[in-house]
Amino acid sequence: MKRSERLVAMTHYFLENPKTLSSLPYFVEKYDAAKSSISEDIDIINDMFKKMGIGELHTVAGAAGGVEYIPDLSKEEAESIVTHLITHLEDASRILPGGYVYMSDLLGHPKYVQDIGKVFASAFDHSEVDYIVTVATKGIPLAYAVAQVIGVPVVIIRRDPKVTEGSTVSINYVSGSSRKIQTMVLAKRSIKKDANVLIVDDFMKAGGTIQGMISLMDEFEANVKGIGVLAEAEDEDEERKVQDYISLIKMMEVDEQNQTIKVEKGNYFNS
Amino acid sequence: MKRSERLVAMTHYFLENPKTLSSLPYFVEKYDAAKSSISEDIDIINDMFKKMGIGELHTVAGAAGGVEYIPDLSKEEAESIVTHLITHLEDASRILPGGYVYMSDLLGHPKYVQDIGKVFASAFDHSEVDYIVTVATKGIPLAYAVAQVIGVPVVIIRRDPKVTEGSTVSINYVSGSSRKIQTMVLAKRSIKKDANVLIVDDFMKAGGTIQGMISLMDEFEANVKGIGVLAEAEDEDEERKVQDYISLIKMMEVDEQNQTIKVEKGNYFNS
The missing domain is CATH 1.10.10.10 (Winged helix-like DNA-binding domain superfamily/Winged helix DNA-binding domain)
Known part of the structure; x- marks a missing residue:
């Protein structure tokens, strides 16, 4: 050859x-x-x-x-990926009734998802990480994209137990924004004791879901080495339940009346 | 340079x-x-x-x-990937109460998932495909792996509507194995009319879920160009609701008593 x-x-x-x-x-x-x-x-x-x-x-x-x-990915490259994403997100046609923003198409695009995965992977020290942990449904593609870059398995927390998971550990938690009691379930054999994990999810509002994931990781005696969310909601009224996390995007304002969306870069780019 | x-x-x-x-x-x-x-x-x-x-x-x-x-991937290469997977699956420690087989760890492994994605991508003529369609939860990584190879977006059907999806189309269907009425939901804006889709899922028993996905695609006036499942259950008593599909693995027999699992290559390798 x-x-x-x-x-x-x-x-x-x-x-x-x-x-x-x-x-x-x-x-x-x-x-x-x-x-x-x-x-x-x-x-x-x-x-x-x-x-x-x-x-x-x-x-x-x-x-x-x-x-x-x-x-790895340089911070400039990461910034250019996120800036490109923001341009897409500021499209007013994404505004849904209630002031929500439609993102499923972006999260469905393998190229975007892979890019986001690379940004997350470069944002964390992943030398000792054993698993990427996420919760069904929208965080899953992002978790795989990160896992692919750093070569470790993904563990998916479910909302409901399934017979094909075997014995499970479940916790109840209070969703930060809706204040409803919710459940998270994870197969007992999915994480070994003392494992190091990164938590990845698509969206964070008050942080209740992330907080739930952290509690569930405690049950497994796993160490949360980092938390990454693609987008966080700007929400001044409410105190975040989680402090130490990285966000790539910040949803600043969705104005249904005037049909405008304001999106900024997340806290990862502030440092 | x-x-x-x-x-x-x-x-x-x-x-x-x-x-x-x-x-x-x-x-x-x-x-x-x-x-x-x-x-x-x-x-x-x-x-x-x-x-x-x-x-x-x-x-x-x-x-x-x-x-x-x-x-692309040669059929030999595909066969070697699937054979490797079968070796893993026949491990008796995977047997769960009720005769189910634990597969989440394999589906969590980015390398295996990427390999399976390549096999599916090479199994279908994907020249005209616009979307890969799957249903939450376990099919999602496989769908992304296929989408990544052929460069098209993934569309995820959900079991429950979510406010961040906007207006949705939903159908009810009867699960083939449990005979329960279930629901599938998909955001209206997720698929454009006359699109060509490939359906990808992790497991098929009687085929009710796949049949439900086909019906939902009808609602969107989309053309199902191919159906791929990672594993199908050998189930002689029941007639398959879906005939035209590709499976990579066939679960032949799970013997809880003697702690043995018998797995074979799926129908893709019979032709």
């Missing part, structure tokens, strides 16, 4: 297998090339990944060593 | 933007290279993608032309 061919194959391999340590001998055998050639290929790909701002190849020395792709 | 660097950058570009036609001048400007060099790069990548069995670069001639990445 020629270098040009190996570069295509190895670029594909690293992009498909983020955060997976692969030994040099693995590549030597896979591509039937000398170790020195593989090393040079890795240098070329690493330099280019860095130039493109999509992360880098991290080399671990020693017998158990190898090379792994650590995805 | 050197050829080696362009190959890394362009491989990344094509993998990130499946089924997106990009003109040669676009690459000429992006990478500051001669048109002839870009053409050669594209040939190298195309040959390598074909050799790797991950699809090909399709060139469209003319002023509005360009090149696009059409992902």
Whole structure:
């Protein structure tokens, strides 16, 4: 195999297998090339990944060593993704009765979802994270997008128990905005003890749902290492139940009368 | 930029933007290279993608032309992915009370989910598909994985209406296995008239849910171009409500007494 061919194959391999340590001998055998050639290929790909701002190849020395792709995204790139999203969101045709904003089409778009996943993944230190946790339904695509980047499984909390989940742990919590008692359910075997998790969701108003997820993680003796929401509602009357979180977008004002939506960048871009 | 660097950058570009036609001048400007060099790069990548069995670069001639990445997967590769999945599924510790099988961990794994998405995408002619349609909750990751490969949006049918969906269309249907009346809800603005859709779900028993999705698509005047389920239950007593579908896995027998699970390849591999 020629270098040009190996570069295509190895670029594909690293992009498909983020955060997976692969030994040099693995590549030597896979591509039937000398170790020195593989090393040079890795240098070329690493330099280019860095130039493109999509992360880098991290080399671990020693017998158990190898090379792994650590995805990343520059803050400028993250800002440009979010700015693009805001332009879409400010479209007045998204206004729904009651002052809600229709977002399902954006959350249905794999390209947007993947981009958002990359922003979240770069926003957190994910070196020790074991799971991405979300709650059904709209957070699911975002959670997978993050999980894909950092190479860990997704755990989905449900609103209702299902027979195909086996034994479950459930908690009741009070929704911050509607003040209704709600339930969250998670299969007992879905998270191992002492796991580190990131919580990802699409929307946060008062934070009751996120607070519920944190309580449920306590039940599993898991450590919440970070909380990310795509959009948060600007809501000055109410105190947030959750303080330490990252938001990418802030819904400032939805004016049904004049048909305008005002959206700003979230707290992630304030720091 | 050197050829080696362009190959890394362009491989990344094509993998990130499946089924997106990009003109040669676009690459000429992006990478500051001669048109002839870009053409050669594209040939190298195309040959390598074909050799790797991950699809090909399709060139469209003319002023509005360009090149696009059409992902694909060989049937052998698909078979090896599904065989690997079956090995995992036959683990007796997955047996739940009532003879159900725990699958949430596999469906939580981004790598497995992406692989399954590639198998589905290669199983269908997706040249004219506008949306991937699924129903909450477990089908969602699979639907996104397919959508990501073929570059179209996902539409999620819900069990309950939500205020953030705006006006909705709902249908009632009879679940095939439990014989209970259930409801499906979809936002009116989520699918445009005459759209072509693929239906994707994680599990099919009698087929009532899939039948419900087909009826709902009728309401939207959408054309169901294909139906794919990850696993189907072997269920000889009952007649399938849906005939024309692809399954990747068939759950043959779950024996709680002797703690054994028998899983086979689905109908996709019979033809």
